[in-house]
Amino acid sequence: MSERPVRIGMVAGEISGDILGAGLIKELKRRYPNAVFEGIGGPLMIKEGFKTHVPMERLSVMGLVEVLGRLFELIGIRKKIRQYFLDNRPDVFIGIDAPDFTLGLEESLRKAGIKTAHYVSPSVWAWRQKRVFKIARAVDLMLTLFPFEAKFYKNHNVPVAFVGHPLADMIPLESPQLVARQKLGLTTGSIASSQNVVALLPGSRSGEIHYLGEIFIETARQVIAQNPEAQFLLPYVNEDRKQQIEEIIQRLAPDLPITLIQGQSREVMAASNVILLASGTATLEAMLLKRPMVVAYRMSAITFFIMKRLMKAPYIALPNLLANKALVPELIQAQASPQNLSKSILQRLVKNSENDALNREFLNIHQSLKQDASDKAAIAVSRLIDHDAR
Structure with a gap:
């Protein structure tokens, strides 16, 4: 434990980064009780004493094309936070994920003599591999969540530490379904003992729901046509997303047996028998909860066209990347149709070896x-x- 005053700058761009940032702040406070933490972060980081200069939501943009509409705002935010840290120099600056925003910031601060770390490797091993040279210029230390990432950086002579994933520490090795249903208050009614509960997670952002919301609801409608006992759970992050989802349900399947639940996405997944979800960190949670899943993703045609030509990795879902084989189905773009998704879900609702x-x-x-x-x-x-x- 050090009593000397320490200033630690951080920038997190979305919910998963907020979770990681909060855990890191908590542990750093044990070592530096007088530390000051500031930059851009979310509610969990703020709860740990972090001071955010910009609401974290302003950095949450999905897709290559979608960023263009917010480009000048994002440039302005980065310029503002860069100047702040140049005027108020931290002992270390840590960019948490959000590489398109944080890596340029880290490179600029490191050139000014500020130590930098990056927490959560960009998918440099999967696409745009030449970014590793920029990363080498930008960071004094890369913190990776997965072992195959650390190997990649060592091969490119970038200082790296594999730290594991906080979610693997937070989620127990066993996650009983009944306990999750009790936490959600689903102990009575048709869901209580059902073996046909499907969790729907189209994503937490408006853009994700725009691309996947209708497909997921139509998929649920087709599942119940084949399995009338099916029940559906869908978590939402805020009232805006709830309204967006409700509008889709009312338009496509107003009689669908679907329960909307505010937050608690992990409990929703644990309470289910099968999960249909967007590609992302949620696939890791589903894997840690030991639930069968079907992974889907859609994006703008232009974004998909660009990414398809840049991708080097054979998979996009984290369980498949970690196993280096197809453990779970990945249905991307046109393949992510209600027909294909419902077929995969129905297959996984059947208990088998x-x-x-x-x-x-x-x-x-x-x-x-x-x-x-x-x-x-x-x-x-x-x-x-x-x-x-000194």
């Missing part, structure tokens, strides 16, 4: 990621802060 084998694969990966990540990340950052400290 394939689901048991999948559960064992998920458990092995969970154990490999369970590394006490926030503590290991804090140790690595502390070494960076205290190196040559």
